Amino acid sequence: MTPLLQIKDLSIQFRTDEATVNAINGVNLTVPAGGAVAIVGESGSGKSTVMMAAPRLLPGNAVVHGEIWFDGRDLMTLNEKQMRSLRGREIGVIFQNPTAYLNPTKTIGQQIVEPLLYHHIASAKRAKEEAIDLLDQVGIGDPRGRFDMYPFEFSGGMLQRVMIAMALIASPKLLIADEPTTALDVTVQAEILMLLKKLQRERGMALVFVTHDLAVAAQLCDEVYVMYGGMVMEHLPVPQLVRASKHPYLRGLIQSIPPLDGPVEPLPYIPGNPISTTRPLPAGCIFAERCAAKMSVCEKRPPLIDFDQQHQVACWLAEKGGIA
Template sequence: MSDALLEISDLRTSFKSESGYMNAVAGVSLSLRAGETVGLVGESGCGKSVTSLSIMQLLPKTAKVEGSIRFQGKDLLAMKEPDVRKFRGNEISMIFQEPMTALNPVLRIGDQIAEPLRMHKKLSKRELHDRVIELLKQVGIPRPEQIVKEYPHQLSGGMRQRVMIAMAMACEPKLLIADEPTTALDVTVQAQILDLLRELQARNNMALLLITHDLGVVAEMCERVIVMYAGKVVEEGDVRSVFRNPQHPYTSGLLNSIPKLIGERERLQPIRGNVPSLANMPPGCRFAPRCPHAKDICHTNHPSLLDVEAGHKVSCWMAEEVAAR
């Protein structure tokens, strides 16, 4: 996999607590090629945000991150803080779920967008200003000359998310991690923001790791999808292949809990039960307690991630049985 832009292998992120370390991410491996869009999906608390913050190393000091995260062949986890900083906001950028709180209330929009440029590029004041205006135009903000002088509270949520995107795009990163970028926005604004992300991605040949719980967004945006459950990858593959032929009961469960507008209306089939707590993980397959097909082995041993077809992997004992036949 020499063409991988980002290659994460066996990422384990744990948090120190009173009763020892809690594994929020338990051995996740994934990779992204340049220019590719990958969706990382799962319920709240499945470790998808922790995975993204592990890449950027933005977790609090109580977190322990192990494994390897290679970006363009260099292991980010082996680097010292000042070296990691050269990647943040420069080669790898991130946008967050809450545009309302992710911008600093006491700094002008223009200054905030200029911050990554100040950190990573040597530009004159004039060039800086021009670049900021250009970025604001790129993300479709009207009156950029005025907006640079305004403060976040003067903008709507959708506009603020555009500002966040402009900030993330400032240094033309090779990878953009978008953590639930549209969750906090109105539906109409959501579509605009997704369109904008797609357009910017195509223009800059940027890889996009889209973290979401919204399978509709994945279907619309992504080439590949990675499904996480309780800190582990349970299924990954091309969006078409995974959506048409989900192998893991959890993936099928997620797909069944989307309301259908076409065809006969059926009752929604929610997944029973709740995500297990970090302190109390089942010893075998982590989905076993909620799985309608669970057998004895599911409760005792964890299945490995297995190829079911080209580029489509699943971690489930049912798939292993089929493969063994």
């Protein structure tokens, strides 16, 4: 498949008065058109930062280097006006906490139609009809009545459906979902995931799903990028996730998922804390200090080694077939 989004050698720093945060340290990733890609990592791994860099929605103190190719254009070279014409029309974004990311004083209807109005795609009247139609598709009952209601009159799950409708109304080629279910109940979570999957298939759009939840990523996506300390540790197709993961970090993550059956045993966990992004990075492997399989060669930082087609691992062990 042709790549829709291709990020090359991306590095991002946040400059604050106290320190420089090395949020992203050389990330390469590819999203095929119509594909579903998950970016998985713990808090502070830079997973959201990477994806917010694509529509250039990072705060003003971010220093971004690298290339972000979207549909044949390097987004890094576009001016603000060209960039604005992509946002909302070709790239849609869903955020983690719909209550905070919706304006509390405007009706959801007013907010949903905005992408169409900003890009002069439809008249206000047509936009309203499309919005009502879309609200119906994302599973909001009585969409005509709800159109004129305010965010505080909805539950969190409903608001996330509203957010999805808002991101999709201009039919973008790429949908970035930044932890869209983290703030929701588990049952609501499952409904939203199913809805996202269904809409992605129906519309043939590409989906980037940012999450800390490996299980959710496996359920929804075709391939997974695992991030740690602002770098990609492993990239592999979902079917190989459980059995063929090669990186000690990913292996640790998978093992720390509690099994639903079998005897109750203490869960294995990864010792130590995530690497600090405010201090200079170590010269060697950034996971080395927490790694049980550390070797002398880990003093040197491993590149992403091609293990298989569609499967890269940033670990010296990969050359020997990965962690046992």
